[in-house]
Amino acid sequence: MSTSTDLPDMPVRAAVSRHAPPGEDAAGSDPFACPILEVRDLTIRAGTRELVRDVTFSIGAGRTLALIGQSGSGKSMTAAAIMGLLPPGVSLSAGAGIQLDGRRLPIHDDRAMRAFRGSALAMVFQDPMSCLNPFMTVGAQIDEALWRRGMADAARRRERTLDLMQAVELPSPEVLRRRLPHELSGGQQQRIMLAMGLAAEPRLLIADEPTSALDASVQAEILTLLERLQSKFRMAILFITHDLAAARRLGHEIMVMRHGRVVDFGAPATIFSTPRHEHTRALISVRRMLEQPPPPRARAGETVVDVQGINFDYPPRRFLDRPFPALSEVSFSLTAGRSLGVIGESGSGKSTLAAIIAGLKRPVAGDVRLFGTSMAGHDFAMPRALRRRVQIVFQNPHGALNPRHTIATAMREPLDLLRIGTRRDRLDRVVETLNRVGLDADFLARYPHALSGGQRQRVAIGRALLSEPDLLVCDEVVSALDATVGAEILHLLRRLQMERGFALVFVGHDLEVVRWIADEIAVMADGRLVEQGPADRILSAPGSAAARSLVQACLKPVRC
Amino acid sequence: MSRWLPVLFALLAGLARAVGIVVVTWFLCRVMPGDVVDVLGLEGGLSEAQQADLRVSLGYDRPIVVQFFDWAQHALAGDFGRSVRFDRPVADMLASAAPVTIELALGSFVVGVALALGLAIAATSMKSRLLEAAVDGLNIWSIAVPTFCAGVLGIIVFSLWLGWLPVIGSLILPIIIIGLDNAGQIVKLVREDLAEAVMLPHVRTARAKGLSPWRIAVVHVLPVAAPIVLVLSGLVLSGLVAGTLTMEILFGLPGIGSLMLNAVHGRDLPVVLAAVTVVAVALVAINTLVDALHRLIDPRVNR
């Protein structure tokens, strides 16, 4: 199997230097002052298991430490430990020490820690939608942060709230202030979170994957905002991310964690030029890989799928509401052996399109012709013969596999349902396919939860390939995966496509990823297909506004 | 206008349900062995010919469907007729029984929800094993100990031994007993919901703001639990007419429950139907109200 090789986890002591900041840093902090945050020998346990081990680092005033690591690397736990917000059942080792401005934080005493939270320490979380209280107006939530800070005068608090909302570059604060979180866009929500964090006037702001849940263009805006805010408020920032590009963009130093340990540390330039740890090298190579997509394949072969002017409406939420249009007048076609990347921001209708192609949803108008057969003619009930030829893989590998089925059961299901092969040789087929996606027969008896995300996605892809389809629809198949794992999946897909020659519809929101795998790109916005063309052309000369904003958002952090 | 259409639709659906209940009750009553004439005959020693005459005069010889529409027509005009057995206007009987049940139901509802909420909050915030045990204990009490059993015990202890509560006319004991039962039915669900609510990301945000546990509980956790408390409250309220029945009998309280039960046993059809109609309409009203409130207090429902 080819999942990430185990790297020797050597502990790295990441004591942030008091030496001069890199030249491009214009923060103007006093590098010789006492560091704002010092973390020493941090070990975090859940029961007997060590989630984080011997982590030591520090951050100076006005500086940003980008903490990068894949899921399970312990980076969020580290942040939670600094805030004193470890989940129940998780504990700190006795020897750990965290100092803020030279004073030791009472990390073992939740009550005492409360005095620091919301004042000296502030934190911004990943998913702003669920991190805001759905029942309070956003203004009230900022107001509460100010109140907690000791601002007793309501009029002053309101004024300050508006100031803060302005500082995080929210338009018309007076209006937005009275809105509830769900009435705001994701980007606006994250700005509110930031305003709340700033209300504390913190010495240290911890931003835990603040952009991961946001669309690409919004991600870039938030990163820029963070940068500007730091230069304005001069706090230290612990910036946690899994995205090397973002880390490089924002961090004065980068710290790499893996399996609970720090494995690499240094200035961005150093990390990129001379990565110390193999894992860091792997992360960098993913970036390099994405930056150099393979050449597109030639247009050849018969038309596999031909989508003709389809419309799709989501049913009204309430009686007599208008149906909500998810797709309008979408048309495109794809020939055998080639891959089409469908890209768009969340809500643009790309996943709905994928489901319609796979026969899981029925459009209200238009037709989908698969291998020349009109689906409208079949009332969008896909005949079994076609089912074999069209398969879909979903975004979330957790959800795509029934938690109660072993891998063997899960993989036999399509064979049984589609009546492929004889009962006897179905198991052989399953094993063979498992091998092909880089897994072995040991996995047959396991349950999905015992597999990593990457392994699960391999199973899902393998399962889709069992019927040897001529068209594979992949709906955001790498979005939920760590970068290195995602890269492996991309390679796998490409290899399988070469071996099998199926056509691929690859839905994604990350332009780099889509560009890497796709020969052609279709850009979706607000349920419409706004642009379609060869991947190179879209990238070099985007025609539509949507495509332009995607290109800009994606390329900026990479090329810095 | 279109804003109100869903409400109208919900009301119509509720009404349809109320009508369904009444129709089902009607036919259930008609398939019961014996009718009110049997009752009167048994008590008054009517000969069979006299009973037949009485049935004709009550219209029981007509087809059931005709009888039903006749009744429904009057009921729609607000005329529930007269009790056959007691020859009194059914409306009067309902009017005298309703306040007792309403008082009993509302009282025990308030006691139950307050107790469940209080205990659940305490157990969630204090993390005390004792309180956890209290939650489980209350839950099991409500499942395993019938209210009439608790009622007898309560009378003996509080009225006879301790002499704290007067037996006559006192609603305190029945309210407490039904309240305990209500609390037991929902406390565990509220507790679980609160346990989930405190794990929600926005509560973590609130903690990151350095707010006190008290403020977090009141401002950030409770509103999340409010919808489920509301839904559970609706369930408790809809179960209350049945819940008060045994207490009404045990404590001789002349409420709707005992009125219905007596009427069923006396085969006093007009009373049974009127009581069931009133209860069904009340239930529909409660459910509609709960639904409306749910929309009101939970911004996410309309998202």
Next chain:
Amino acid sequence: MLRSSSSLTRRHLLASAAGLGLVSLAGRVASAAPEPKGGVLRYATLGLDTSDPHRHTGSIAVQQAYVEALTSIAADGSVEPFLAESFDVSPDGRTYRFKLRQGVTFHNGDPLTAADVVANIERVKSKVKGGWLASAMKLVDGASAEGSGIVTLTLSKPYAPLLNLFSELWILSPKSEGWTETIKTPIGTGPFTFGTWVPKVKLTAPAFRSYWRAGQPIVDAVEFDLSDGTDKSLALRAGDLHIANIQRDTVEALVASGKVDIKTLKDTAWFSIAFNNRKPRPPFDDPRVRSAIALAVDKAAVMKFVGGDKGVVTNQLVAPGNVYFDKALHDADPFAKPDLAKARALLADAGVKPEDHTIEFVSWVEPYPQIVVQMVRKLGFKVNHVALDDIGAQKRLGQYDWDMNAMSSGPRADVFLRWVRLMSDGPNPVLWGGIQDAELDRTITSAVEQPDLARRKAIYLDATRRVAEKVYFVVIGHAPDLIAVARTVRGYEPGFTWACHWASGGVARTALISA
């Protein structure tokens, strides 16, 4: 009728199942008066089914407080004058002459006149269907008033129970609201007026201050608790009730509380097992089999269970002490003691193997039939015991698809009211298996028509022997209904029937003292 109908309303639903109910007299706690005048008497008794006393459907225990009759039944069961100051019966038993009491006024202030009495008799005769009173009225050829004080009644045939039955023909003012149809607010002459009535809950009866008997009533009002079917003992102990009918199994606790005295109605309730006489199924149509089953029943144990030390074993429709009771017949009771050996011999004689037969046994929901069923099972019969709520049981009994039941019947103003139900066309005959026996009918009829007491008694004894010979049913014994009276009550002793007020006793004379 009384007892069975009371049992109807009284027990079965709730009562027997649990009967824990307390009181429904809403919330006023009586502060017992220090002097014997005034106060509210809380009196729990059988229910009240209608506001029209003439149309009562069985429960006769409350009406007496606000309406009175020409006669009443004294505590010893004899007829005493009431609204009639005196009465004469002609030797042929066909003419009755009542002299009305002077100075009696209705609750509306009108004086009671002979014309009023005649109007009441006419009303019952023409308007009331069903009930023993109505059938008695059929014999009345005419009623006439002589002046304001004399009422004369002529019958087509002699009718011995008439004077007794007249204790339940209540005299109301024809001005009572609803006189022509159903009376809504009865205007009577009783010591209390018809106040507010909530069916199945309570009747509040305020004192009538112009009552014809000076100094009565003593209390200010009676609150009747009508939530029949519930056990009143806890409320009695808590002091929430003054007088209440109780079940025997609560006696111990009540006595132990020291707050009440246990008294009894003077007439008894009688307990019996009956067989299906209308459509008997083999082998239960065989008197030998019936006798065998009767021999399995331990009458003494049953009577001890239902009546405690007041339970009496006998084989007659009346208890020892009653004028119709016959000692010799009592002593000859073949079922006085259980005798399983003899029972088995009888079964063998009849060629019946009890294991092969299932007795369909119907009863109301209460403990006493369960005891009987267990005793019958000892013979080896399988028993399918179906305990039903009142109407269900009534319906089932009326279908005659059963073999056996166990029933009881309460006090009656006249012994005829017990016999009438054994007649082929008697009211509600199912409890005794729907006997169809022309000879028995003739015997009972001739007893009714016999004005002479001694001869009448002899005829009734013939009827008793007839029943015994056919083993239609077997009387187990008698036990009085129990009435608990709080120690704060003065001047109350239960009467012969359930009546709460009669010429020589009842609530009019009852006073409350402070505890």
Next chain:
Amino acid sequence: MSPKAGIRRAAGSFVAPGTLVALVAVIVILLAAAGAPILSDQSPLDQDLTAMNGGPTAEHLLGTDNLGRDVLVRLLWGARTTLVVGALGTALAFALGAGVGLMAIVAGRLTEMLWFAVIDLIRALPATLLGVLLIVALGSGTVPVIIALGLSFSPLVALVVRTAHAREVARDYVAAAASFGGGRLHVLVHHILPNLIGTLVTQGAIVLPRCIVTESVLSFLGLGSSPDEPTWGRMIADASRFIEQAPHAILAPVIALIVLTTALSVLGDQLRRRLDPTRAAAMPADLAEASPIATAWTAEGAES
């Protein structure tokens, strides 16, 4: 943590003292019910009219009731009818609520609407009243009681199952099965039902004791099972009049019921947890108590 260690840990907690006690309690009750004829030479109907409401003696270990019947013997025999009535009532509630409910959902929107209209109707009638009406209409006896219980509790099961079904049907693996051509029935049997088991087990542990208690309420109202078939409910109802004179007579069945309820609820919880493969292994044992949201907190730590 390796999956194997997780399973070991899970297996370890399966024999946790509480669970073990609960298991033993249920087994004892089942054995008592099954072995009643062997365990006692008396019939539960045998009366001793000389020893009514008697306290515990060597002859009557748990005393006697108001008809002088041995409380222990009645408890043993009562367990049979009680469990049968409770189990059949629960089974009927599940058949109507879960069985018919799911079939209606699978059959299509119209049947779903129709069936749940019926369920709504049943739900809107107060359960006790429904029981009273039904039993009076059908006549008393064990079968009508079971029907009344099953009908009364079917809405509860139906609503829970419908919610759970809606939750499961939105999962990607259902869509995946559909993309292989799996029909509604296939999805129901292979994907949804297995994931509903936890929910059903929990519901069962709640509905069964509630059936038993409701039967006692019906007995209290004079509408319960036949007097020839003692149930714990009837024992409670009968003895409730004699709480003072014979507290043992009511305590015995009430305690038995509390034990059964508690044990079922503990076992139901455990069983549900065991049946959930994601809970059994992937999470640290000390977090397994918490809700799925707890996983969100510890997504990092838990991923192995």
